[in-house]
Amino acid sequence: MAKEAKFCPGCGYPVVLRFLHTILKDKKLDKKTALGLDIGCSLLAWDALPINTFQTHHGRVVPTMVGLNRAKPELLSIALVGDGGAYAIGLQSLLWAAMRNDPILVIVANNTVYAMTGGQMAPTTMIEQKTDTSPAGSDQPPVLGPELIRGLSPKAYLARAAVNDVKQLNEYLNKAIEACQLGNFALVEVLSFCPTNWRTKGAETNERVEEMKRVFKIGEF
Amino acid sequence: MKTNKKQFLTGAEVVVRACVDAGAKMMFGYPITPGTEILSHWIREAQSRLIGGQADKSLKYLQTEDEIAAGFCMCGAVMAGEKTFTATAGPGTVLMQDALSMADGMRLPVVVIVVQRGGPSSGTVIYSQQEVNLAIHGGNGEGLRLVYSPSNLTELYEYTRLAFNNAWKYNFPVIVLSDGFLMKTRQLVDLEKIKIKNIETEAIISENTQKNIRNIYTFEEELGEKLARDKKDFEKMAGEVIMSEVFCGRGQVETCPYEELVIAHGIVAGAAKEAVNALRLAPLAQGKKVGLFRPITLSPFPAKELNELAKQAKKIFVVESSMGQLRDLVKQNLEVAVEVSGLYKPAEGIESEEIVKLLNC
Ligand SMILES: Cc1ncc(C[n+]2csc(CCOP(=O)(O)OP(=O)(O)O)c2C)c(N)n1
Numbered sequence: 001m002a003k004e005a006k007f008c009p010g011c012g013y014p015v016v017l018r019f020l021h022t023i024l025k026d027k028k029l030d031k032k033t034a035l036g037l038d039i040g041c042s043l044l045a046w047d048a049l050p051i052n053t054f055q056t057h058h059g060r061v062v063p064t065m066v067g068l069n070r071a072k073p074e075l076l077s078i079a080l081v082g083d084g085g086a087y088a089i090g091l092q093s094l095l096w097a098a099m100r101n102d103p104i105l106v107i108v109a110n111n112t113v114y115a116m117t118g119g120q121m122a123p124t125t126m127i128e129q130k131t132d133t134s135p136a137g138s139d140q141p142p143v144l145g146p147e148l149i150r151g152l153s154p155k156a157y158l159a160r161a162a163v164n165d166v167k168q169l170n171e172y173l174n175k176a177i178e179a180c181q182l183g184n185f186a187l188v189e190v191l192s193f194c195p196t197n198w199r200t201k202g203a204e205t206n207e208r209v210e211e212m213k214r215v216f217k218i219g220e221f
Numbered sequence: 222m223k224t225n226k227k228q229f230l231t232g233a234e235v236v237v238r239a240c241v242d243a244g245a246k247m248m249f250g251y252p253i254t255p256g257t258e259i260l261s262h263w264i265r266e267a268q269s270r271l272i273g274g275q276a277d278k279s280l281k282y283l284q285t286e287d288e289i290a291a292g293f294c295m296c297g298a299v300m301a302g303e304k305t306f307t308a309t310a311g312p313g314t315v316l317m318q319d320a321l322s323m324a325d326g327m328r329l330p331v332v333v334i335v336v337q338r339g340g341p342s343s344g345t346v347i348y349s350q351q352e353v354n355l356a357i358h359g360g361n362g363e364g365l366r367l368v369y370s371p372s373n374l375t376e377l378y379e380y381t382r383l384a385f386n387n388a389w390k391y392n393f394p395v396i397v398l399s400d401g402f403l404m405k406t407r408q409l410v411d412l413e414k415i416k417i418k419n420i421e422t423e424a425i426i427s428e429n430t431q432k433n434i435r436n437i438y439t440f441e442e443e444l445g446e447k448l449a450r451d452k453k454d455f456e457k458m459a460g461e462v463i464m465s466e467v468f469c470g471r472g473q474v475e476t477c478p479y480e481e482l483v484i485a486h487g488i489v490a491g492a493a494k495e496a497v498n499a500l501r502l503a504p505l506a507q508g509k510k511v512g513l514f515r516p517i518t519l520s521p522f523p524a525k526e527l528n529e530l531a532k533q534a535k536k537i538f539v540v541e542s543s544m545g546q547l548r549d550l551v552k553q554n555l556e557v558a559v560e561v562s563g564l565y566k567p568a569e570g571i572e573s574e575e576i577v578k579l580l581n582c
């Protein structure tokens with residue numbers, strides 16, 4: 001990955017991209033993949049990897065990849081999307097892709113904020129978390145994506161990992177890709193660093209992810 | 222569908238025939254009157270199609286969760302190189318703008334059949350020419366879209382065929398603008414006489430590509446340069462695709478100048494033709510030099526053709542089922558000073574008698 005620099009230092013996205021790329025190469029899928037990006041900080045990955053990659057619109061990467069996959073099932077269709085794109089503006093299409101069991105892989109970077117637009121409240125913002133648009137702290141429980149989808153899509157592969165445990169991240173991404181190859185919908189939510197909007201440094205950033213893990217349970221669902 | 226010579230078909234059936242014949246393989250859609258039958262006919266066609274007695278399963282479809290998804294699924298499918306379309310109307314045309322805007326930006330060869338209905342809001346479902354602005358300028362960009370306005374079922378077939386060819390040749394979104402009346406109309410049509418050779422598609426993304434494609438630009442100049450290139454391509458395409466018709470009575474040879482020029486598009490142009498015909502034949506109107514100018518492509522607009530006629534006209538009458546969306550297009554493109562008046566009936570049908578009356582005033 002040559003162009004990491006566009007992400008802020010300490011961002012979680014490049015970690016996800018690096019592992020994804022390695023897995024795709026190991027599986028000899030790097031030439032057989034289409035990576036769609038939502039609009040959010042995911043868009044910064046447009047030229048990060050030497051694989052087919054393109055930007056879409058905010059909340060619309062999932063239906064775009066559904067269409068691409070239906071036209072060309074031989075390509076592994078991956079959607080990289082933020083928590084806002086996945087669980088707010090794009091929730092309807094995400095749920096429907098899961099319910100139809102469209103065999104695409106959705107990777108959701110959960111950083112509990114709208115990072116690209118400067119740290120507004122997201123569907124994943126935790127109770128009492130202060131953001132640009134919840135200055136007094138959020139009073140609403142966050143959306144739990146994989147848990148929500150579980151009841152709607154019996155065949156889907158659903159997991160939640162974190163960028164500070166790359167072994168598990170690696171394992172879940174591998175399993176998710178295999179699930180797609182077997183014809184099933186897969187979603188891996190990744191608890192991801194956003195030191196810029198969290199206004200955290202070094203160990204604090206990691207500590208924030210540990211805090212998140214108390215609300216967002218790691219594991220397969 | 223079997224190809225007999227003359228067939229009695231509805232507008233929706235004609236659209237499906239045209240899409241199949243154009244080589245379209247996928248439709249994504251969400252039901253909305255008066256465009257729903259396109260989706261249901263396509264699905265029936267996909268399920269029952271036989272080739273040489275064998276079930277042909279090559280046509281695909283998905284009834285999506287909304288028009289936004291239909292539009293973006295279509296964008297994804299064309300990126301993979303599949304001729305794909307959707308059909309929508311009114312509030313659905315509004316929702317479709319998100320995907321159309323991505324297609325504008327990424328130059329995706331999408332085809333959208335817009336079946337206009339009365340607006341604003343859910344309005345009515347039969348007559349309307351109120352989605353002209355949406356079709357051309359509904360996105361947050363510059364309106365570089367190819368928009369056809371057929372006025373009968375044979376043309377609906379022909380321009381839908383052309384829509385696919387030109388989408389894939391020039392990589393601009395193409396919209397075929399029809400309306401509830403045309404879609405429900407059943408007419409005897411001979412589609413076989415229309416011979417159009419399909420063009421091949423090329424996948425934007427495939428196993429053989431390694432592309433990194435963006436639609437967000439870091440610098441203003443980059444986007445400015447991209448738009449300048451798009452505009453240049455659009456103008457080049459304009460020279461090859463612009464279509465219009467001049468009519469001055471059945472069996473009459475085009476005779477310029479027309480002192481009075483009626484301008485109409487779509488099914489209203491059908492009524493305007495009847496009116497021009499009647500006026501030309503009327504004994505009292507002997508010598509009344511009236512003609513019809515009908516833009517077939519509303520975008521790019523046949524400006525040269527319009528000005529050629531307008532130069533010699535004394536008066537222009539715009540007739541449309543809208544409060545002036547066509548008039549505004551005409552005025553934008555007029556380069557000569559000539560009086561423009563008209564008959565504007567938003568979301569209502571227009572009879573030829575009304576046009577005759579207007580011109581006899
Ligand atoms: C239709 C639309 N609405 C709003 C925006 C502005 N916008 C861009 S990114 C974004 C939020 C991104 O948050 P998220 O999806 O969580 O991704 P992150 O940046 O946090 O990775 C918003 C609201 C947009 N681009 N398009």
Ligand code: SF4
Nearest residue numbers: 007008011041115194
């Ligand atoms: S704002 Fe946050 S999510 Fe976006 S690049 Fe910077 S650290 Fe990463």
Ligand SMILES: [Mg+2]
Nearest residue numbers: 082083113115
């Ligand atoms: Mg986010």
